[in-house]
Amino acid sequence: MLDVCLTKKLGDFRLEAAFKAPAGVTAIFGPSGAGKTLIAKMIAGLTRPDAGHVRLGDQALFDAAAGVDIPPERRGIGFIFQEHRLFPHYSVRGNLAYGAGRRGDGESRVAFDKVVDILGLAALLERRPRDLSGGERQRVAIGRAILSNPEMLIMDEPLSSLDDARKAEILPLIETLTSEFGLPTLYISHSIEEIARLAETLVLMDRGAMKAAGPARELLSRLDLIRYTGGDDAGTIIEATVRAYDPAHSLLEVETETGSRLYLTGAEMAAGATLRLRIRARDIALASAPPKELSILNYFEGAIRDHCTGAQGMEEVLLDVGFPLAARITRRSFEAMALKKGSRVYALVKSVTLSRL
Known part of the structure; x- marks a missing residue:
C-alpha cells in the first residue's frame, strides 16, 4: 500500500494530493501542468514536499512532521523517465547490469534472463544506446529499473515520445512485467487509452488539485468526472x-x-x-x-x-x-x-x- 499526502508550492503553482494506492497499477492522469510528474518526483525523493508524508507499506519514506526524509537511492523505487537516460558508453548488457547491481540489500526477486526474455532484449545485449530505436531504448530503460530490485516502480510518461506502433509493442510488456513480478506501479500519463488498459486505481489531477481517487472502472464511469477522464474520449x-x-x-x-x-x-x-x-x-x-x-x-x-x-x-x-x-x-x-x-x-x-x- 502506497500512502501519499503531499503539499508543494512552486511560485504561483500549488499542489495538494492525498491518496492511497493498493497493489497493482495506480495511474495518475491529467493534462500537462496538472502536477503529475511533481507528485512522482516527491514520492521518489527527487523533490522535497513542503508538508505531508509518503509511506510505502510499513516504511515512512517522508514525513515532514517526524523529520523523516529518506534519500532517493534508499527508497527502493525504480524510476522510469520520459527520456530513457541510458548510459551511452555502456552496452545494453552494461546498462541492465548496472540496474541489477544497484541494490545489495537482499536476494533479487527479479532474474536477469527473465527480464531480458520478456522485454525481447536478447539480440540487443551487445549494442550501444545510439544503435537502438526509441522503442528499444525505452525497453532497456524499463529493464534496468526492474533489475534494480525495487519495492515499487514509477513510470513517468514512458511512452510519450513513441509512435503508436511502438506504444502497441511496449504496453503489453508493461502489463506482463508488473503482473509477473508483482511490483506496485505508479503510472503517469495523459493518454486515456494507456490508463484504461493498465490502471486498477486512478488518481485524477488538474492544475495541482486532486479531483478524485479510487477504482479506475468506477471513476471512468462517473458523469461528474467526465471532463477529467478524457472528455470526448471518456x-x-x-x-x-x-x-x-x-x-x-x-x-x-x-x-x-x-x-x-x-x-x-x-x-x-x-x-x-x-x-x-x-x-x-x-x-x-x-x-x-x-x-x-x-x-x-x-x-x-x-x-x-x-x-x-x-x-x-x-x-x-x-x-x-x-x-x-x-x-x-x-x-x-x-x-x-x-x-x-x-x-x-x-x-x-x-x-x-x-x-x-
Whole structure:
C-alpha cells in the first residue's frame, strides 16, 4: 500500500494530493501542468514536499512532521523517465547490469534472463544506446529499473515520445512485467487509452488539485468526472470472457461479468480467455424499443440512472445495464425521446467501435 499526502508550492503553482494506492497499477492522469510528474518526483525523493508524508507499506519514506526524509537511492523505487537516460558508453548488457547491481540489500526477486526474455532484449545485449530505436531504448530503460530490485516502480510518461506502433509493442510488456513480478506501479500519463488498459486505481489531477481517487472502472464511469477522464474520449471499462470465435466473419463472442453477450471484430482468442474492453460514451446510441433489423450487433437493456448537460449540445447519460455504462447523445435527441431518470432504454454499440485493451 502506497500512502501519499503531499503539499508543494512552486511560485504561483500549488499542489495538494492525498491518496492511497493498493497493489497493482495506480495511474495518475491529467493534462500537462496538472502536477503529475511533481507528485512522482516527491514520492521518489527527487523533490522535497513542503508538508505531508509518503509511506510505502510499513516504511515512512517522508514525513515532514517526524523529520523523516529518506534519500532517493534508499527508497527502493525504480524510476522510469520520459527520456530513457541510458548510459551511452555502456552496452545494453552494461546498462541492465548496472540496474541489477544497484541494490545489495537482499536476494533479487527479479532474474536477469527473465527480464531480458520478456522485454525481447536478447539480440540487443551487445549494442550501444545510439544503435537502438526509441522503442528499444525505452525497453532497456524499463529493464534496468526492474533489475534494480525495487519495492515499487514509477513510470513517468514512458511512452510519450513513441509512435503508436511502438506504444502497441511496449504496453503489453508493461502489463506482463508488473503482473509477473508483482511490483506496485505508479503510472503517469495523459493518454486515456494507456490508463484504461493498465490502471486498477486512478488518481485524477488538474492544475495541482486532486479531483478524485479510487477504482479506475468506477471513476471512468462517473458523469461528474467526465471532463477529467478524457472528455470526448471518456467511456466505460468492462471485463469480459471469450466464449467463441467466428473465423468466417472474424468475430469474437464474449460474455461480460453480468452475462451479456457482445461481438467484436479482431483476431482469434482462445475460449475462456479474459480481456478488458473500453466502450466510449460517444459510440453509444440509445433506443426506447428493442432494436430490430439493424446492422448493430450489440445492445444492452437497462435504465437511466443519472444524466447531466454536457458540452456543445450534448447530454451525458449514466445507464444501469447490470453495470454502470456512460453514454453521450445530443440534447435534442434526449429531449425528443422524453428521457429522464428511470427511463428504460436500449444502449446500442457497434462492434467496430469496441476497443480491445
